Amino acid sequence: MNTSFIQISDCHIDDEINVMGVDSTANLKRILSDIKNREFNALLISGDLTHNGTLNSYNKLQKSLTTIEADIHVMPGNHDDKDNLSSAFNTELQRTFQLDDWQIITLDSVQINKVSGLLSKDQLHFLDGAISNSNAKYTVVCLHHPVVSMNSDWDDKLSLENPEDLFEVVEQYSQVKAILWGHAHQSEAFDYNGVSLFSCPSTAIQFNGPDNIGYNHYTLRSNGKIECKTHWL
């Protein structure tokens, strides 16, 4: 049996209407009404849910998300306030959930007052334990920061500072099939030694075009294959 989930990213909801030159709340609403037409089993939001981390902006976001019936899983981005995010969604920021044979692991790669990311020893230990203690056949890892060069105008120095530490864990487990992120506001796909890598576009605005907003829809196959389709609006 196949299962699927949707990833949205970098919604940048704020107390102000105008964020980075766009109405980020209106853009998110357009995305969510498109998502409603799809079949999926979970919604993953990979950071920068808000622009300034205010409790009010998380409440605003949650009002928009009431149209989603599937489970929602969140992780922090550099624009988020971790305490406000975790209390608004009543959740730990690193956790795991399972869809059929697939385990999805969300990590916290955010450093206080820094745009670039880092996976702490605790996060790497959590990742290692989550994979080794799971009986899921396949694993997907998700974090806010890109783990390889984006091959674009994006400044790679703003990505994950220690991808080698992540790959050192991932390489021990052949069940890891994909790593997903946001942050770069860019849709892209890469491969790392057979592990699929997917970058999710922003629901608010792309940094280097196209002039669209979008999201990623993943199909998880029972044979361990993962497919990603980016939907643009």
Ligand SMILES: [Fe+2]
């Ligand atoms: Fe970000």
